[in-house]
Amino acid sequence: DAGITQSPRYKITETGRQVTLMCHQTWSHSYMFWYRQDLGHGLRLIYYSAAADITDKGEVPDGYVVSRSKTENFPLTLESATRSQTSVYFCASSDFSDRSQETQYFGPGTRLLVL
Amino acid sequence: QQQVKQSPQSLIVQKGGISIINCAYENTAFDYFPWYQQFPGKGPALLIAIRPDVSEKKEGRFTISFNKSAKQFSLHIMDSQPGDSATYFCAAHINFGNEKLTFGTGTRLTIIP
Numbered sequence: 001d002a003g004i005t006q007s008p009r010y011k012i013t014e015t016g017r018q019v020t021l022m023c024h025q026t027w028s029h030s031y032m033f034w035y036r037q038d039l040g041h042g043l044r045l046i047y048y049s050a051a052a053d054i055t056d057k058g059e060v061p062d063g064y065v066v067s068r069s070k071t072e073n074f075p076l077t078l079e080s081a082t083r084s085q086t087s088v089y090f091c092a093s094s095d096f097s098d099r100s101q102e103t104q105y106f107g108p109g110t111r112l113l114v115l
Numbered sequence: 116q117q118q119v120k121q122s123p124q125s126l127i128v129q130k131g132g133i134s135i136i137n138c139a140y141e142n143t144a145f146d147y148f149p150w151y152q153q154f155p156g157k158g159p160a161l162l163i164a165i166r167p168d169v170s171e172k173k174e175g176r177f178t179i180s181f182n183k184s185a186k187q188f189s190l191h192i193m194d195s196q197p198g199d200s201a202t203y204f205c206a207a208h209i210n211f212g213n214e215k216l217t218f219g220t221g222t223r224l225t226i227i228p
Contacts, residue, residue, distance in 0.1 A: 031214050033215075035218075040124075040220060041220060042121070042204060042218045042219055042220035042221045043159070043204060043218040043221075044218075045215060045216075048214075048215060050214070058215070090158050090159070092158075094214060102147055102149070102164070102208060102214070103149070103161045103164075104161070104216060105160075106151075106158030106159050106160065107158050108156075108157060108158050109156075109157075109158055
């Protein structure tokens, strides 16, 4: 039972290149989220999805694109990477159908360095 | 705009002591307040959570104290252990159907022997 996985775990790229970070969950959770973690800023929401084919912007969406064609996958694409997008990226999922279990489950993260 | 303010940014506590991390929020529509624990190289994981209809929730050595009138809540770790060394995030949630969490900026806790 893998739960929620992210790939790659580490990525080095150059300014201007397109990068896609993958996220896969095995629980069939309806909600999925992408965060970036930076020192002094905590976790900031980039995009989220309530279900397949339903996505919405979070706090810091500029420069990022998401899609969700299948419930279990939620890839995040940096269309033209910039140095300011160097960060640790976390994917999370949740199933809010049960109000007593409003927990977001996080993946292990992807460390991205943009040179 | 930071809707959940967390302090301190870092905290050093001696083994066996009490660790206290504070958070304050602005939006009175928040209805769920979780704390997440993150170890180095790992993703955050839910530690404990509280709803505004209670003033305190305790799970083992971890306690959330909630002050609705002051719009503040805090995490207390009793008998702090080196294994508690981690980064702690408070968060807040609004039940508007989009299920988003707003996180604080995090507190790096170090427990020294």
